[in-house]
Amino acid sequence: MTDILVLVGSLRAASTNRQLAEAAVALAPEGANLSIYEGHGALPLYNEDVDVEGQLPAAVVEYRAAIAAADAVLVVTPQHNGTIPANLKNAIDWSSRPYGTSAISGKPVAIIGTAFGEHGGAWAQNEARKAYGIAGARVVESTSVAVPLSVVRFAETHPQDDAEIVEQLNVFLAEFVADLESESEAVAA
Structure with missing residues (x-):
């Protein structure tokens, strides 16, 4: 069983990205087992003075343990002012430490999302890929989903009830899991 931790970049309970994450799950x-992680909104703003082993806030310990236990991470993000939401950037920062031995180091990460704009949050997805890559993750760029005009498209329909979105997610998830399995086979060989 491949365990994939799902991080939703929007903290809003009814956000279209949360709905997209629910559809993926x-x-x-x-x-594959996908599970949405609910605790990253409780992370304090990253501060190296607080990042002291043995004195870490409980939210940080739980978050790093969840990242470490997962085989991969799926990020579902909106676009805020042309980039990623602050809470997602903060989560990336906490997962990137300690440098070189962090929970995210070498961890496969894929990014999808939806946004109100006509490009479906592509800028935010690119920013998230860049930040995760710099943090040491193995960013999966071979497959993605970017759904434009989300507020209109999902005004009365949940993404899991939209046949086109279901097809896109099925293709994405199959490709993502196949990538993870081929990586596991290569490591085992």
Whole structure:
């Protein structure tokens, strides 16, 4: 079983990105377990003075443990002012430490999302890929989903009830899980 931790960049309970994440969880292919992590909104702003082993806030310890326990991370992010939401950047910062031995080092990370704009949050997705890559993650760039005009598209329809979105998510998830499996096979060989 491949365990994929899902981080939603929007903290709003009814956000379209949360709905997209819920659809991905519901569509998890056989052999994959996707679970939405609820605690990253409780992380304090990253401060190296607070990042002291043995004195870390409980939210940080839990978050780093969840990242470490996962086989991969799926980020579902909106776009805020042309980039990623502050809470997602903060989560990346906490997951990137300690440098070189962090929970995110070498961890496969894929990024998808939806946004009100016509490009579906592509800028935010690119920014998230860049930040995770610099943090040491193995960013999966071979597959993605960017859904434009989310506020209109999902005004009355949940993404899991939209046949086109379901198809996009099924293709994305199959490709992401196949990438993870081929990496596991290569490491085992």
